[in-house]
Amino acid sequence: TQGEDNSSEFIKKYRTCRRQMRECSGEADHHEGMSSDDELTPTEVTEFQKSKDNVLEDSRKVFEDVHADFCDIRKILLKFQEWKEKLPDSYCDAYISFCLPKLLNPLIRVQLINWNPLEQNFTELEEMPWFRAIKEFSDAKNVSESK
Numbered sequence: 001t002q003g004e005d006n007s008s009e010f011i012k013k014y015r016t017c018r019r020q021m022r023e024c025s026g027e028a029d030h031h032e033g034m035s036s037d038d039e040l041t042p043t044e045v046t047e048f049q050k051s052k053d054n055v056l057e058d059s060r061k062v063f064e065d066v067h068a069d070f071c072d073i074r075k076i077l078l079k080f081q082e083w084k085e086k087l088p089d090s091y092c093d094a095y096i097s098f099c100l101p102k103l104l105n106p107l108i109r110v111q112l113i114n115w116n117p118l119e120q121n122f123t124e125l126e127e128m129p130w131f132r133a134i135k136e137f138s139d140a141k142n143v144s145e146s147k
């Protein structure tokens with residue numbers, strides 16, 4: 001098949017190019033078998049990026065018909081905080097602490113679709129807005145419980 005021949009030819013050329021670059025740069029610590037020949041062809045990279053862009057575009061539409069009060073984690077947690085402060089017995093009887101992970105899960109997952117910890121400049125989980133909102137809610141919960 002023509003596509004496979006082009007792909008294997010591309011890999012051979014790429015491998016030769018990498019070897020020549022290592023020899024020119026004097027990279028002595030290279031160990032045969034430690035590099036990957038599973039590099040993607042330019043066509044595969046383009047197809048992957050196109051597919052990824054489609055998924056990201058679709059993910060932006062998931063909550064587009066939902067009122068902002070119900071798809072913003074900070075606003076949702078604020079409602080629960082108000083409930084807890086106004087009606088602590090009702091809040092406790094509803095076992096909200098067990099419900100929140102299931103409630104917030106879809107919102108967090110949508111925000112993590114594009115997160116890649118293997119990228120050079122990825123955002124730490126602790127720096128993400130949803131994480132900070134949950135931490136603030138948890139800290140407020142701990143403060144009110146210690147009173």
